[in-house]
Amino acid sequence: MEIKVTQQAAKRIRRGYPLLQKQDLLDRIKENQWLDFVDKQGNLVAKGYLGVQNNGVGWCLTTKDRPLDHAFFVELFFKARQRRQECYQEKQTDAFRLLNGAGDHLGGVTIDKYADFAVVSWYNETLYNKQDEIMAAFKEVFPEIKGIYEKLRFHTEQTQSRLLWGMSAPEPLYIKENNINYAVYLNEGLMTGIFLDQREVRKLFAEGFAQGQDVLNMFSYTGAFSVAAAAGGANTTINVDLAKRSLKKTQEQFLANQIPLSSQTIHVMDTFAYFKYAQKKQLTFDCIILDPPSFARNKKKVFRVAKDYGELIESSVAILKDQGVIMASSNAANVTSKKFQNMIEKALQNENVGYKLIKKFRLPQDFVVDAAYPAGDYLKVYFYQIKKD
Known part of the structure; x- marks a missing residue:
């Protein structure tokens, strides 16, 4: 047609x-x-x-006149696998992206590898309806995968998460990243417990970026940044997330790496409420990690990166030590890297502090971006050192 x-x-x-x-x-x-x-x-x-x-x-x-059949999808997956040969050779990590939607010329789906298992995320119903054919090609090119889970990220009455094929993964499944263990759950809703696109940033912390420092991890989710920082010699970590599950999940991540919980604090509370609490208690930090969702809501407030990120930066400055570092991160595709950087720096200027951009990250190599589709390059991570005196 x-x-x-x-x-x-x-x-x-x-x-x-x-x-x-x-x-x-x-x-x-x-x-x-x-x-x-x-x-x-x-x-x-x-x-x-x-x-x-x-x-x-x-x-x-x-753009070629060829059928979109089994042979097409096998060739597409084969090329995707070739692009990730370095990932397969990296023995310290066994979790990474196998197919990155439009970056690998199959818009509407992503596939992630978690040890011996795969998680496929479908973003629209059309592609999902062709899953049998697509997954047959995937299994042919990735025969080492023992089980496939799927996530339905479009509006549907069907179950959002289920085992699609093969063996069930243990719960938790322990993956390895930069020689650090992380507990993931492949069939708990749409989330697994870790965001694989932040691997290189976590590696920075694991290699000692925050060694001997006090780290505050806001919107901490399961504490993956904090685990990497602690493994890299951080003095203490404080983890703040509004979700009740974050307490148990974060403890689990530290224990998976034999990291004592005595130097790690986990608060189940609103981020902005914690900023006020920390100021009142005169708490200060060497490094503050800000990695919020693009959109979040609680009983009192709606947070949108495009509108409210500057408030996060200003609140962080108040409890940051002199020469401390703010890690500002966003995965909001509707905010360009230039706009995001301008938002951060405008907020720092409002606080009348000196600042220096010392490190920046974009997506890792397995999150392939097609140069013709720059919107796919959504991740922006900036490290700013702040001079307050």
């Missing part, structure tokens, strides 16, 4: 841009269809599908 796209869309697609928006389509058509996208003259522009997700209505998978 064919559908016509605008002249502008055709130009973008031929340059390699894979994502389609509603306004790119000249014909009205139902979603959940695999299609040939053609220009006004009827010439093939790309092959792909329509499937609504939060950032568009469809994806182009190839």
Whole structure:
């Protein structure tokens, strides 16, 4: 089946841009269809599908005139595996991304490796409906995978998480990253317990970036940054997260690495409430880690990175030691790296402190980004050293 796209869309697609928006389509058509996208003259522009997700209505998978069949997906997975040969050779880490959606030319799905298991995340129903064919190709290229879990990240009445194929993973499953153990749960909702895109940042801490320092980890989730910092010689860590599960989950991560809990504090409370508490108690820190979700809500406040990140920076300055470091991180795709950096520095200027950008990170190599689709390069991590006196 064919559908016509605008002249502008055709130009973008031929340059390699894979994502389609509603306004790119000249014909009205139902979603959940695999299609040939053609220009006004009827010439093939790309092959792909329509499937609504939060950032568009469809994806182009190839500009070549070839069937999107088993052989196509096998070739696609084979190329994805080749791009990650260094990851396979790294013996200190056994958890990384195997397929990064549009970065590997299959927009709408990601696949992560956790030791001998895989987690596939589907972002729209169209691609999900082709899962049998896609997973058959995946298993052919990645025969070492013993079990596959799936996460449905689109609106559906179906169960969001389940074992799709093969062996069940132990709970917890212990993965290894930079020679540190992390406990993950592959079938507890949409989350697993660790964000694999922050691997290189955690490595910095594991190698001693915060050695001998007091570290405050805000929005700490399961405390992965703190575990890396403690393994790298941090003096103390304080972990703050509003979710009740964070207490037990964070303790579990420290214990998995024989790190004494006596030097680690875990607060189940609102981040902004903790800032006030720390100021009142005159607590100060050498390093403050800020890695909030793009959007968060509690009973009193709604937090959005694009609107409220500056408040986090200003609150951090008040409880940071002179020459201390703020690690500012965001995975908000709607905030460019330039905008994010400007937000941070404007907040620091509001606090009348000196600052120096000392380190920055983007996505690790397994989170492949296609140069034609820069929106896929969503992670931004900046380390600022702050001069207060």
